[in-house]
Amino acid sequence: MLNIQVSHSYFLRFDRKQWERGKPYPPLATIQIAALLRGRGHAVSLFDSMLAEGVDDYVASLEAARPDVVVIYEDNFNYLTKMCLTRMREAACEMIAHARKRGCRVIVAGSDASDLPDAFLKAGAHAVVLGEGIAALIELMQRLEKNPTIDTNAWTADIRGVATLENEQTQVVRIGVQPPDLRLVDPPAWDLVDIERYRAMWQERHGYFSLNMAASRGCPFRCNWCAKPIWGNHYRQRSPQDFAAEMIYLKRTFNPDHVWMADDIFGFHIDWVTAFGDALQAEDGSIPFTIQTRADLISERMAAALKHAGCKEAWIGAESGSQRVLNAMNKGTTVTNLIEARERLGRHGIRVGFFIQLGYLGEQLDDLLATRDLVSRAVPDDIGVSVSYPLPGTKFYEQVKAQLGEKTHWLDSDDLSMMFRGAYNSDFYRHVRDLLHAQTTLQQARIHESPDDYACKLAELDARWDALIADEQAHRTQTVLASSLTTASDHERPATRLAVAQIR
Numbered sequence: 001m002l003n004i005q006v007s008h009s010y011f012l013r014f015d016r017k018q019w020e021r022g023k024p025y026p027p028l029a030t031i032q033i034a035a036l037l038r039g040r041g042h043a044v045s046l047f048d049s050m051l052a053e054g055v056d057d058y059v060a061s062l063e064a065a066r067p068d069v070v071v072i073y074e075d076n077f078n079y080l081t082k083m084c085l086t087r088m089r090e091a092a093c094e095m096i097a098h099a100r101k102r103g104c105r106v107i108v109a110g111s112d113a114s115d116l117p118d119a120f121l122k123a124g125a126h127a128v129v130l131g132e133g134i135a136a137l138i139e140l141m142q143r144l145e146k147n148p149t150i151d152t153n154a155w156t157a158d159i160r161g162v163a164t165l166e167n168e169q170t171q172v173v174r175i176g177v178q179p180p181d182l183r184l185v186d187p188p189a190w191d192l193v194d195i196e197r198y199r200a201m202w203q204e205r206h207g208y209f210s211l212n213m214a215a216s217r218g219c220p221f222r223c224n225w226c227a228k229p230i231w232g233n234h235y236r237q238r239s240p241q242d243f244a245a246e247m248i249y250l251k252r253t254f255n256p257d258h259v260w261m262a263d264d265i266f267g268f269h270i271d272w273v274t275a276f277g278d279a280l281q282a283e284d285g286s287i288p289f290t291i292q293t294r295a296d297l298i299s300e301r302m303a304a305a306l307k308h309a310g311c312k313e314a315w316i317g318a319e320s321g322s323q324r325v326l327n328a329m330n331k332g333t334t335v336t337n338l339i340e341a342r343e344r345l346g347r348h349g350i351r352v353g354f355f356i357q358l359g360y361l362g363e364q365l366d367d368l369l370a371t372r373d374l375v376s377r378a379v380p381d382d383i384g385v386s387v388s389y390p391l392p393g394t395k396f397y398e399q400v401k402a403q404l405g406e407k408t409h410w411l412d413s414d415d416l417s418m419m420f421r422g423a424y425n426s427d428f429y430r431h432v433r434d435l436l437h438a439q440t441t442l443q444q445a446r447i448h449e450s451p452d453d454y455a456c457k458l459a460e461l462d463a464r465w466d467a468l469i470a471d472e473q474a475h476r477t478q479t480v481l482a483s484s485l486t487t488a489s490d491h492e493r494p495a496t497r498l499a500v501a502q503i504r
Contacts, residue, residue, distance in 0.1 A: 001041055001042055001043060001145070002042045002043070002068050002069055002141060002144060002145055002148075003042070003043045003045075003065070003066065003067045003068045003069070004037055004042050004043065004044050004045070004067055004068065004069045004070075004071060004141075005044075005045045005046070005047060005061070005062070005065045005067035005069070005070050005071070005104075006030055006031075006033055006034040006037065006044060006045070006046055006047075006071045006073055007030070007046065007047035007048070007049065007058070007061075007070065007071070007072050007073070007095065008027045008030045008048070008049055008050075008072060008073060008074050008075050008110075009049055009072060009074065009088050009089075009091045009092035009095055010027065010049060010050060010074070010075065010078060010080065010081060010088055011049045011050070011052055011054065011055075011087075011088070011091055012024050012050050012051060013052070013053065013054065014054075014087045014088065014091060015080070015085065015087065015088075018080070022201060022202075022204075022205035022206065023202070023205075023206070023210070024050050024051055024198055024201060024202075025050070025078070025198075025210070025211070025212040025260060025262070026048065026050065026190075026193045026195075026198065026211070026212065027048060027050060027074075027075035027078065028075055028077045028078075028188060028212055028213075028214055028262055029073065029074070029075045029076040029077055029078075030046070030048075030073050030074070030075050031046065031188040031189045031190065031192060031193060032184055032186075032188045032189075033071065033073045033109075033137070033184075034046055034188075034189040034192055035186040035187060035188055035189040036134070036183065036184055036186060037071070037137075037141065038186075038189060039186045040138070040141070042141065042145075044189070044192070045061075045065040045067065045192070046189070046192035046193065047061040047062075047065075048192075048193060048194065049091070050198075051194075051197055051198070051201065055091055055094045055095060055098070058094075058095050058098060059098050062098060062099060062102050062104070066102075067104055068104065068105065068144075068148070069104060069105045069106075069107065069141070069144065070095075070096075070099040070104045070105070070106045070107070071107045071108075071109070071137070072092055072095060072096065072106070072107070072108045072109070072110075072125075073108075073109045073110065074092075074109065074110025074111065074112070074113070076110070076111070076132070076217075076230045076231075077212070077214050077262035077263075078262075081110055081111050081112070084111060084112035084115065084116075084391075088112075089112055089119060092108065092112075092113075092120065092123070093119065093120065093123035093124075096108065096120060096123040096124045096125050097123060097124050099124075100124040105126055105144065105155075106124060106125045106126050106127075107125065107126065107127050107128075107129060107137065107140060108120045108125045108127075108128045108129075109128070109129045109130075109132075109133045109137070111227065111229050111230060113128045113130075114128070114130045114131055114229040114230070115227075115229055115391075115392040115393060116392070117130070117163035117170055117172065118170045121163060121164065121165040121170055122165065126152050126155070126156070126164070127140060127155075127156050127162050127163065127164055128162070128163040128164075129161060129162055130161045130162070130163060130172070130174065130175070130229075131161060131175075131177055131178055131229060131230050131231070132178065132180065132181055132184075132217075132230050132231065133161060134181035134183055134184055135160075135161065135178075135181065136159050136160065136161045136162050138183070139159050140155065140156070140159065140162075143155055152164070153166070158173070159173065160173050160175045161173065161174070161175045161178075176232075177228065177229070177230075177231065177232030177233075177234070178231075178232075178234070179218070179231065179232075179234035179236060180217035180218055180231055180234060180235075180236040184217075187246055187249070190250070190253070190254075195211075195254050198211075199254075208257040208258060209254075209255075209256050209257050209258070210256055210257065210258040210259065210260055211250055211254060211256040211258075211259055211260070212259065212260045212261075212262050213243070213246060213247060213250070213259050213260075213261055213262065213289075214261065214262045214263050215237060215238050215240075215243045215261065215263055215266060215267075215276075216235060216236060216237040216238065216263045216264075216265070216266070216268070217230075217231055217234075217235070217236055217263075218230075218231035218232070218233070218234045218235040218236060218264065219231070219233065219235055219264035219265050220233050220234070220235040220265075221233070221265070221294070221332060222330055222332075223317075223329055223330055223331055223332075224328070224329050224330045224394060224395040224396045225329060225357070225360070225388060225389070225390075225391070225394055225395075225396040226391075226394065227391030227392065227393050227394050227397075228393070229392075229393055235265070235268070237268065237269075237272060240272050240273075240275035240276035240279055241275070241279050243276060244276055244279035244280050244283070244285060245279075247259065247280060247285055247286070247287055248280070248283050248285030250287070251285055251287050252285075256287060257287070257288070258287065258288050258289065258290070258312070259287045259288070259289040259290070260289070260290050261289055261290065261291045261292070263291070263292060264292060265292065265293060265294060265297070266291035266292060266293055267291065267293065267297070267302070267305075267306065268297065270299070270301050270302050270305050273302065273305040273306060273308075273309055274305045274308065274309075276309050277305060277308040277309030277310070280309060280310065281308075286309065286310035287310060288310055288311075288312040289309075289310055289311055289312060290311075290312060290313040290314070290315065291306070291311055291313070291314050291315065292314075292315045292316075292317070293314050293315070293316060294316065294317060294333060295316050295317075295318070295333045295334075295337035295338045295340070295341035295342075296332065296333045296334075296337045296341075297341075298314070298316075298340075298341035298344055298345060299344070300344055303344040303345050303347070303348045303350065304348060306345075306348070306350060307348040307349065307350060311350055312350065312351065313350060313351040313352070313353065313381075314345050314350055314351070314352055314353070315352075315353040315354075315355060315384070316338065316341060316342070316352065316353070316354055316355065317331075317355045318338050318354035318355060318356055318374065318378075318380075319331055319355065319356060319357045319360075320356070320357065320360065320363070320367060320370070320371050320374075321335055321338075321367075321370040321371035321372070321373055321374025321375070322335075322363070322366070322367035322368075322370040322371065323335050323370075324362075324367060325360050325362070325363050325367050325370075328360065328361065328362055329360060329396075330395075335370075335374060338354070338374060338378060339374075339377055339378050342354075342378045342379070342380060351381040351382070352378075352380050352381050352382075353380055353381060353382040353383060353384065354374075354375070354378070354380040354382075354383045354384075355383075355384050355386075356371060356375075356383055356384065356385045356386070356436065357385075357386055357387065357388055358371070358385065358386070358387045358388070358429045358432055358433065359387040359388045359418055359422040359423070359424065359429050360388045360396075360422075361388070361396065361399055361400060361420075361422070362423075363422070363423060364423055365423075365469070365472055368432055369469075371436070372435075372436065372439065372465070375436055375439055375440060375443075376439070376443075379443050379444075380440065381444065382440065383436060383437065383440050385432075385433040385436055385437065387417075387418055387422075387426070387429050388418075388420075388422070389419070390404065390419055390420055400420035400421075403420040403421045404419055404420060418477075421477050422477065423476060423477065424472070424475045424476055424477060425475050425476075425477050427475060428468075428472065428475035431468050432468070435461070435464055435465055435468065438461055438464070439461060442454075442457055442458065442461060
C-alpha cells in the first residue's frame with residue numbers, strides 16, 4: 001500500500017475574475033482519481049487548492065500527509081484548465097518543487113501537461129501521464145508498490161503515454177488520444193472534500209449552494225478551435241440509473257440547492273435523459289441543474305425530457321451570430337438552430353445562456369454585428385463572452401501559430417487578450433463584450449422598465465454601438481478578407497444593423 005496525496009493546481013484566489021464571481025466547485029476529475037487509487041488499496045489524501053490561500057497551504061498539507069507519492073491531477077471537467085492559465089501552471093510548478101524537496105515521487109496529469117510536459121518535468125516532476133492517463137498511472141503505482149526504491153528510469157521505462165526527462169531531454173512515449181477508461185467507475189471521493197467550506201462561500205455570495213457532477217466524459221463533435229488533449233473526439237456516458245444514484249446520494253448527504261453538470265455535452269440522447277429523469281422521480285432525488293449543450297440537440301422532445309429531469313438552465317455554445325463564422329469553425333450548427341433551441345427551452349421554463357466567441361480567424365465587422373443581432377433576436381437570459389483562444393492540438397492553432405509571440409497563454413480568465421492577429425485589437429473586443437453584456441442586461445430588464453425609460457436606455461446603448469463602429473478603423477490590426485470565411489446562404493446572411501424593432 002502506498003501513501004498517496006492527490007491534488008490539483010487551480011487556486012481560485014489566483015484568478016481575480018473567478019474569485020469575484022464566487023462560484024467554486026470541487027475538482028471532479030481529481031476526486032475521481034482519488035477514488036480510483038483508494039479503490040486499489042492505497043491510502044489517499046486530498047489537497048484541494050480551489051479555496052486555498054496559496055501554495056503555502058500546500059506545503060502544510062505535505063507536512064501533515066507525508067505522502068510517498070504526489071499526483072497532481074488537474075480537473076478535466078473545469079473548462080479553465082483547457083486554457084492552461086499561466087498563473088496555474090506556475091502554481092503547479094511550485095507544488096512540484098515542494099513535493100520533490102520532501103522526497104516524494106511526483107506525477108502530473110492534465111491538459112497543459114499533456115500539451116507541454118517539458119515545463120512540469122523541468123520543475124521536477126518524475127513523470128507526466130498524457131491524456132486521461134489511467135493505464136499509465138495504475139502501472140506506475142503497481143511498480144512502485146512492488147519496489148518502493150526503484151530508480152526513476154526503471155520506474156517509468158516502456159510505459160506508453162508517459163513523458164519523462166532524461167539527460168535534460170524530454171522523452172515521450174505517445175499513444176494518441178484514448179477513449180475514456182472503463183476502469184474509472186467508482187463514485188468520486190466526495191468524503192475527502194471540505195464540503196462545508198464550499199457551502200459557506202456559495203451561501204455568502206449567492207444565498208444558495210451548488211455542487212458539480214458529470215454524466216459523461218468527452219465530446220464527439222469537431223469544432224476547429226476546441227482542444228481535446230484528454231479524450232479527443234471520444235464520448236462515453238454513464239448509465240442514467242448510475243448517474244441518478246449519485247445525484248440522489250448528493251441530495252441526501254449534502255443537500256445542495258443546485259447542480260452544475262460539468263459535461264461538455266450533457267444528455268446527448270433523448271432516451272438517456274428520459275431514463276435519468278424517471279430514475280430521479282422514482283426516488284424524489286431530483287436537484288435543479290444547469291447543463292452545457294448544443295443548439296442542434298434541442299428538439300422539442302429533448303427540451304421536454306430535460307424539464308422532466310429537473311433542468312433549470314442550459315448553456316449553449318452559440319459562438320457567433322454569423323453563419324460564415326460558424327461554418328469556418330466547423331461548428332455544425334446554424335443561426336436558425338440557435339434561435340429555435342432558445343425558443344424551445346424557454347417554452348419549457350428553462351433559462352438559456354449563450355457562450356459567445358469573438359475574434360475568430362476571418363471574422364469582420366459584419367460578423368460581429370450579426371452576433372449583436374443574434375442576441376437581439378434570441379434574447380438569451382444570460383451570455384458569456386470570450387475571444388478566440390488558440391489551443392495546441394487544434395486546427396485553429398495550426399492556422400495561427402506563426403502569429404503567436406511570447407504570450408501563448410492567458411494569465412487568468414479575465415485576460416481576454418488576442419494572442420494572434422485578428423481583425424481588431426484586444427481593446428476593441430473588450431468593448432464589444434461590454435456592449436453585448438449591456439444589451440443582454442437591458443433586454444432582461446425590459447419587463448421592469450416603463451416604455452419611455454426602456455426606449456431611452458436603448459437609444460443610449462445604440463449610441464455606444466454607433467460610437468464604437470465609427471471608431472472601428474482605429475482598432476484594426478489587419479485587413480482580413482471576408483472571403484476567407486465560408487459564404488452564408490442568403491437566408492442566413494448576417495444583418496449589419498441591430499434589429500431594434502424586434503426588442504422594443
